[in-house]
Amino acid sequence: MSAFDYCFSTLGCSEMSLHEVADLADRHDIAAVELRTLSGTIDLISALAAEFENPAGLAAFLAGRNLRIAALNTSIKLFESTDLAAIEPFIPWAEAAGAAHLRIFDGGKQLGADDMKRAADIIDDWQATRQSSGFDFDLMIETHNTLTDVEQLVALVELVPTAQILWDTHHTWSRGADPTSVWDRIARNIVHLHVKDSTVDGDGRRHYVLPGDGDFPMAELISLLRQNERHIPLSLEWERHWHPELPPLEDALIAARNWWRQGVS
Structure with a gap:
């Protein structure tokens, strides 16, 4: 059984409508996407409403395409919120899309016990x-800010064992944690992964590069995932929306074919 499903984030093709995203996924034989941007904006609700009018229109479109929406990605930050009321506009769209998750960020910096307790209460x-309410989707928390510190991440999942984590593997790795050490400590909570590649240039800073051209330890990550029996979306997060100097997502998907299939028969 495959331990992961190939996926990509629309952050890499933010200029596209969902119709165009579906065509791109078809060309690369990828059946799942996560929605972060559409039609030039990170305001997903506005973009979806402009393209489909209402959630029923989105559901009808997806019924005719071989495309699964793995997640809708919000900008909400758990550790900078007092509640999750801001997710309410996303709920009918997530349900119509059949999405498994709504993504929220971690946010925050160094956290204290009070911060963790407040977050635990919000998740509860x-x-x-x-x-x-009988919602089919759940929330997942991305390791983007404070949770790129593995000790903070472990503290959260120990306090809230039901917390579902979107593990941005590059973020924790670039802060010095190898994939195996993270996986061994939080594997039970991981429901989605982001992958990307980078290298250190002459300026001493990391820069994103095409998959396989950098030094991210993809073979190690693939080995970990192949030992797992759950289907976990392995999503290429090509950050072209924030870094327009990067090549088009289509180029990155072509480069990723061998990179993220290392060791897969």
């Missing part, structure tokens, strides 16, 4: 709301 409140 969400789980109660999800259960009472």
Whole structure:
């Protein structure tokens, strides 16, 4: 059984409509995408409404395409919020899309016990709301800010064992944590992964490069995932929306074919 499903984020093709994203996915034989940007904006609700009018229109479109929406990605930050009311506009679209998750960021900096307790209470409140409302999707928290510190990440999942984590493998690795050490400590909480590649240039800073042209330890990550029996989306997060100097996502997907299939028969 495959331990992961290939996926990409629309952050790499933010100029495209979902119709165009579906065509791109078809060309590369990829059946899942996560939505972060569409039609030139990170305001997903506005972009989806402009393209499909309402959630029912989105559901009808997806019913006719071989495309699964792995997640809708919000800009909400867990550790900088007092509640999750801001997710409410996303709910009917996530349900219509059949998405497994809504992504929220971690946010924050160095966290204290009070910060962790407040976040745990917010997650508990969400789980109660999800259960009472019968939502099919769940929330996942991305390791983007404070949770790129593995000790902070472990502290959160120990406090909230039900927390679902979008592990941005590059972010934790670039801060000095090898994939195996992270996986061994939080594997049970991981529901989605971001991957990207980079290298250190002469200026001493990391710069994103085409998959396989950098030094991210993809073979190590693939080896870990192949030992797992869950299907976890392995998503190429090509950050062209934030770094327009990068080549088009299509080039990155072509380069990724061998990179993210290392060791896969």
